[in-house]
Amino acid sequence: MRLSTNGQRTAQRGAVAIMFVLLTLLLLGLFGLALDLAQIYNRHNELEDIATGVALAAAHELNGTQAGVTSALARAAAEASSMRYQYNSTSVTWSDAAIKFAASSSAADGEWLDAASAQSSPNGLLFVKVDTAALSSAMSSVNSIFMQLFTGSSASTTSGQAIAGRSSIRVTPLAICALSSTPAASRINSAASVELVEFGFRRGVAYDLMQLNPNATTPVNFVIDPIDPLGTLGSSANMDPSLVGPFVCTGTMPMGRVMGAPITVQSPFPLAALYQQLNSRFDQYAGGLCSPNAAPPDFNIKSYVYDTAIPWMSTTRNGQTAQKTLYQSKLWTTADPLPMQPPNTAASYGPLWAYAKAVPFSAYSAGTPEPASGYATFATTNWSTLYPGNPIASSYPSPTPYMAGSGTNFLAPSTANKPGLRGRRVLNIPLLSCPVATGTASLATVLGIGKFFMTVPATATSISAEFAGAVPEQSLAGDMELSK
Numbered sequence: 001m002r003l004s005t006n007g008q009r010t011a012q013r014g015a016v017a018i019m020f021v022l023l024t025l026l027l028l029g030l031f032g033l034a035l036d037l038a039q040i041y042n043r044h045n046e047l048e049d050i051a052t053g054v055a056l057a058a059a060h061e062l063n064g065t066q067a068g069v070t071s072a073l074a075r076a077a078a079e080a081s082s083m084r085y086q087y088n089s090t091s092v093t094w095s096d097a098a099i100k101f102a103a104s105s106s107a108a109d110g111e112w113l114d115a116a117s118a119q120s121s122p123n124g125l126l127f128v129k130v131d132t133a134a135l136s137s138a139m140s141s142v143n144s145i146f147m148q149l150f151t152g153s154s155a156s157t158t159s160g161q162a163i164a165g166r167s168s169i170r171v172t173p174l175a176i177c178a179l180s181s182t183p184a185a186s187r188i189n190s191a192a193s194v195e196l197v198e199f200g201f202r203r204g205v206a207y208d209l210m211q212l213n214p215n216a217t218t219p220v221n222f223v224i225d226p227i228d229p230l231g232t233l234g235s236s237a238n239m240d241p242s243l244v245g246p247f248v249c250t251g252t253m254p255m256g257r258v259m260g261a262p263i264t265v266q267s268p269f270p271l272a273a274l275y276q277q278l279n280s281r282f283d284q285y286a287g288g289l290c291s292p293n294a295a296p297p298d299f300n301i302k303s304y305v306y307d308t309a310i311p312w313m314s315t316t317r318n319g320q321t322a323q324k325t326l327y328q329s330k331l332w333t334t335a336d337p338l339p340m341q342p343p344n345t346a347a348s349y350g351p352l353w354a355y356a357k358a359v360p361f362s363a364y365s366a367g368t369p370e371p372a373s374g375y376a377t378f379a380t381t382n383w384s385t386l387y388p389g390n391p392i393a394s395s396y397p398s399p400t401p402y403m404a405g406s407g408t409n410f411l412a413p414s415t416a417n418k419p420g421l422r423g424r425r426v427l428n429i430p431l432l433s434c435p436v437a438t439g440t441a442s443l444a445t446v447l448g449i450g451k452f453f454m455t456v457p458a459t460a461t462s463i464s465a466e467f468a469g470a471v472p473e474q475s476l477a478g479d480m481e482l483s484k
Contacts, residue, residue, distance in 0.1 A: 040156050043142045046085040047160030050092060051130040054079045055164035056480055058099060058128045062165075064474025065369060069101065069118045069125065076130070085139065098134040101125040104256070105163050105483035126256055126474070127165030127483070168252045168478030171449060172427045173224040173244050174269050174463075177434035178447045179214045179336060183470065186361040189339045193378065193385040196359040199431050199448050201467040204353045205335045206455055208321040209463040210271060213331040215435045221271075222444070224430065225264035226253040234264035236441045241273035248277040249290035251427065252478045258430050259446045259473050267438035275458040281424045282457045283413040292417045299420035300402055302411035303456040304354045311408060312353075312396045315346040315389075320456060320464040323348040335387070346389035353393075355402045355426075355453035356468035358386055369472065402453065425454045427465060428476055449473055 057079040061071040073096055080094035100112035103124040118125055133140060140157045179200025187195040187202070195202065200214065213220045226247050228234030237243070247253050280290035283297035304310050306317040322333035325342050334344040357377035364375065378386060380393040401409040402425070413420040430446040449472075452465035 039144070040142050040158055042087070043085065044158040044160065047132045047139070047158065048162065049160070050080065050083050050085065051132050051160035051162035052164070052482060053083060054099070055128045055130040055162040056482070058130070059126075059164040059166070059480050060477075062101070062126050062128065062474070063477070064123050064125060064472065066119050066122045067369075068474065069115070069122045072101075072128065073099065073115055076128075090139075092139070093136050095135055098130055098132060100129045100131075102127050102129065103260070105165055124257075124260060124474075126477070127163060129161070129163045131159060131161045133159035133161075163483040164480055165483060166256045166477040166479070167481035168254050169257060169473070170252050170428055170476040170478050171224075171258055172251045172429060173226050173239075173247045173253055174209070174427070175222040175224050175263075175265050175430040175432050175444065175446070176209055176212055177214055177220060177436075178431035179212065179332070181433060181447055183448060184361075184364050184366065187339060189382075190385040193382050194361045195378070195386060196361045196364050196375070198467075198470040199450065200337060201450060202335055202358065203356045203467055203469055204358045205333070206321040206350045206352075206354070206464055206466040207333060207452070208324065209429070209452065209465055210269070210461060211321075211324045211331065212333075213434075214337075215330060217326055217329060217331050219331060220267055220434070220436075220438060221269040222265035222267045222432065222436065223269045224253065224258070225266070225441070226255065228264055230255070230257070230263055231261035231443075232264070233443055234441060236266055238264075239266045239441070241270050245274060245277050245289060246294075248274050249280050249295035251295075251424070257473055258449070262443035262445050263430070264441055265432070265436065265444045266441050267436070271458065271463065272460040275460055275463075278427075278454070278463065279457040281454060283417055283420070284457060296424065297413040297417050297420045298424040299412070299422045300404065300410050300425075301413050301420070302402075302404075302409055304351050304401060304409075305456055306351050309408075310351045310354070310401075312393055312401065313351060314391050314393060314395070317350050318347040319350050320462075321350045323350070340388060344388060346387065346391070349387050349390065350464075351455060351466075352383075352387065352390070353396065353400065353466075354455050355400060355466050356451075357400070358382070359469075370469070426468065427452045427454065427463075428471060431470075449476065 054076045058072040058076040061075045062068045076099050077094045080092045083092050096115040101118040102112045105127050140159050141155045144156050185197045187197045211219045223239045225234035225238045227238040276286050277289050280295040281298050282301045306320045322335040325334050334348045359375045380396045383390040404410040429450050429452050431448045431450050433445040433447050436444045448470045451468040451471050453468050455464050
């Protein structure tokens with residue numbers, strides 16, 4: 001039996017129609033699947049952006065204290081509340097369950113602390129991890145139409161995660177020995193003048209950082225390896241002046257911290273090759289070794305020269321810093337280590353209080369951070385007992401000489417480099433537990449970090465700097481970066 005021509009055409013048309021319907025359904029399915037996948041992809045990107053913004057904002061607040069964690073939590077909530085998702089149509093409902101804290105970006109899962117644990121144990125916590133999966137299920141869920149044909153579920157889930165923390169620290173790659181291993185001690189100059197001494201240094205006293213050694217009679221100082229990780233003996237090549245120079249210019253190093261594990265150092269600090277980089281703070285850019293953009297001058301570049309530019313000192317000084325002296329076969333200054341010993345005179349102290357004032361020991365409280373406004377300080381009427389032979393400084397200015405915005409104690413940087421940056425003359429210097437091996441790369445323990453104010457530009461052999469107190473490492477955060 002044979003089909004007619006018309007019958008064959010009818011059958012063909014039927015087959016084509018069926019194929020067309022099937023192909024159409026397939027194309028619609030693929031198109032719908034593509035739409036579903038696009039929605040999931042877009043939601044994932046939205047959640048990644050939320051996690052990134054919140055993590056960076058919170059990480060900026062961390063300083064290793066309970067207050068820092070509290071501030072980070074508040075900043076995270078505020079940042080999240082300003083963000084939206086679902087094509088900018090839905091506000092974020094924030095929960096602290098989505099944020100955790102750790103000391104490093106590579107911390108194991110069990111080392112990340114939740115909000116409550118971080119607030120009770122905040123020391124060293126410098127990194128934040130945000131995971132939006134811990135927020136509302138509606139935020140992670142994307143309704144799908146066609147994917148359920150393949151998965152059996154009408155919704156798919158996605159989330160965003162980000163880790164952020166500090167990538168640099170505002171510490172100069174120069175280290176010196178702590179004059180004492182004690183973070184805070186009392187110095188009894190008189191019954192009415194009991195002074196706070198930090199790691200053996202006195203606030204308001206200028207030291208030549210190249211001429212100290214509490215363990216021997218030969219000066220000792222160190223250059224820091226800014227590259228290799230803590231706890232690992234680094235390479236001498238990383239402490240070459242050509243590599244260290246840019247970090248001396250900026251006063252920062254590309255590491256999160258310098259405490260918690262030994263750092264790599266090498267003695268001596270090559271000052272002759274690096275003093276010009278230090279002097280960028282005084283608007284000096286000889287040889288183009290530093291750039292005013294990356295290393296701007298200070299807002300006040302006035303040099304407080306010991307015999308011509310310290311009008312608040314009534315006694316002429318015989319040097320820029322407290323005079324060095326040998327005491328018990330160790331290299332100290334005439335200001336240390338004990339009151340009235342060794343003998344000293346007013347002239348032997350160098351300029352005093354150009355930046356910082358001496359602090360009564362009673363103002364210090366162990367375990368309590370120094371107030372943002374600073375500790376209460378001694379009056380100039382205490383000078384005669386704090387610094388024997390020094391008369392009362394009746395002409396001492398207010399504010400302190402460095403803080404002046406005009407007058408004889410102020411000098412603005414050049415017009416091209418104005419306005420400068422306040423505090424650039426302050427060097428944050430690691431104070432090491434000494435003795436440390438010299439002449440080769442060695443591991444050393446940082447006991448604390450001291451603030452030292454450069455009173456005058458450095459020379460090839462000296463750095464004259466006034467001690468301004470110990471500073472918590474956590475407060476010296478530099479740039480932030482995403483670690484994941």
